[in-house]
Amino acid sequence: MATAARKAPVKSKSPANPSAPKPADFNKEQELDAYRRMLLIRRFEEKAGQLYGMGFIGGFCHLYIGQEAVVTGMKMSLKDGDQMITAYRDHGHMLAMDMSPRGVMAELTGRQGGYSKGKGGSMHMFSKEKNFYGGHGIVGAQVPLGTGLAFANRYRGNDNVSLTYFGDGAANQGQVYESFNMASLWKLPVIYIIENNRYAMGTAVTRSSAETNFSNRGASFKIPGVKIDGMDVRAVKAAGEMATEWCRSGNGPIILEMQTYRYRGHSMSDPAKYRSKEEVQKMRSEHDPIEQVKARLIGKKWASEDDLKTIDKGVRDVVADAAEFAQADAEPDVSELWTDVTH
Ligand SMILES: Cc1ncc(C[n+]2csc(CCOP(=O)(O)OP(=O)(O)O)c2C)c(N)n1
Numbered sequence: 001m002a003t004a005a006r007k008a009p010v011k012s013k014s015p016a017n018p019s020a021p022k023p024a025d026f027n028k029e030q031e032l033d034a035y036r037r038m039l040l041i042r043r044f045e046e047k048a049g050q051l052y053g054m055g056f057i058g059g060f061c062h063l064y065i066g067q068e069a070v071v072t073g074m075k076m077s078l079k080d081g082d083q084m085i086t087a088y089r090d091h092g093h094m095l096a097m098d099m100s101p102r103g104v105m106a107e108l109t110g111r112q113g114g115y116s117k118g119k120g121g122s123m124h125m126f127s128k129e130k131n132f133y134g135g136h137g138i139v140g141a142q143v144p145l146g147t148g149l150a151f152a153n154r155y156r157g158n159d160n161v162s163l164t165y166f167g168d169g170a171a172n173q174g175q176v177y178e179s180f181n182m183a184s185l186w187k188l189p190v191i192y193i194i195e196n197n198r199y200a201m202g203t204a205v206t207r208s209s210a211e212t213n214f215s216n217r218g219a220s221f222k223i224p225g226v227k228i229d230g231m232d233v234r235a236v237k238a239a240g241e242m243a244t245e246w247c248r249s250g251n252g253p254i255i256l257e258m259q260t261y262r263y264r265g266h267s268m269s270d271p272a273k274y275r276s277k278e279e280v281q282k283m284r285s286e287h288d289p290i291e292q293v294k295a296r297l298i299g300k301k302w303a304s305e306d307d308l309k310t311i312d313k314g315v316r317d318v319v320a321d322a323a324e325f326a327q328a329d330a331e332p333d334v335s336e337l338w339t340d341v342t343h
């Protein structure tokens with residue numbers, strides 16, 4: 001394997017350490033696209049929360065509300081064939097990769113039309129067609145897998161990039177550093193995106209991490225990293241462009257620390273008593289990723305309040321359709337217990 005990796009074509013380029021780029025300048029179409037995409041994630045998650053409360057969703061359900069700019073900005077910097085893999089807070093990543101809201105919602109409710117035929121649930125969904133590789137419940141487990149996706153790209157000689165997401169809590173997992181070592185040694189095209197939402201379950205980063213500068217976590221492996229305002233979709237898009245270019249040019253892995261925040265508890269069963277209401281409210285009112293785009297669209301007169309209401313209505317219709325489908329669709333047949341398993 002190591003030999004194959006060394007033989008794969010690599011363009012030589014003397015790497016200058018990358019720095020955080022300025023936020024991208026969005027034109028009207030890009031602002032509207034970002035607005036629509038982030039709103040779809042927000043409304044989808046709100047609906048998932050409601051369905052959970054009504055008992056339609058069993059097991060775990062981790063909502064992505066507040067973090068929408070991270071996956072949206074990154075998706076805007078990808079090209080066909082680039083892959084994405086993440087942990088269990090994954091509905092937003094799937095929607096960003098253009099997976100069908102019906103298929104995702106039906107998986108949440110355990111129906112046969114879901115992406116895992118109703119057998120995986122919130123944390124275990126995949127779409128090879130859309131280059132989304134899960135959906136993983138074991139903290140940090142997706143990091144070696146995402147590194148493997150990058151290895152496959154090198155081995156095949158394409159210039160695709162693996163976007164491997166994990167949290168601030170997962171950043172303390174041992175397998176992350178084994179992956180870092182291999183990725184750097186073999187110059188694998190992987191962007192490690194650390195979604196620093198300041199908490200791992202109920203534990204604040206300052207209580208769990210000796211080094212809270214997550215962009216620095218690759219220092220021992222010569223992997224450069226930058227800190228990005230993960231609440232500003234334009235900053236994320238610019239970082240994504242820089243990082244994909246870095247990987248495609250054969251420079252190896254890079255870390256993007258996305259500074260972000262989740263508004264809801266860790267999962268639906270977490271009342272989030274470990275932080276103050278004021279802290280959450282401050283993020284919502286001063287840094288909300290969707291409100292930032294809205295303010296720019298209105299400020300530049302690129303859209304009126306009515307135009308944005310029309311977009312919201314269209315998004316709500318898509319989500320309502322997904323929710324109806326997810327409640328009406330049949331549960332998987334009992335015979336499905338014997339499919340998609342190795343035995
Ligand atoms: C190996 C392992 N240890 C512990 C857990 C329990 N657990 C689930 S989520 C989580 C916290 C992870 O936090 P972070 O990586 O910051 O992601 P976030 O939930 O903030 O998105 C823990 C400890 C687990 N699922 N797997």
Ligand SMILES: [Mg+2]
Nearest residue numbers: 167168199200
């Ligand atoms: Mg976290």
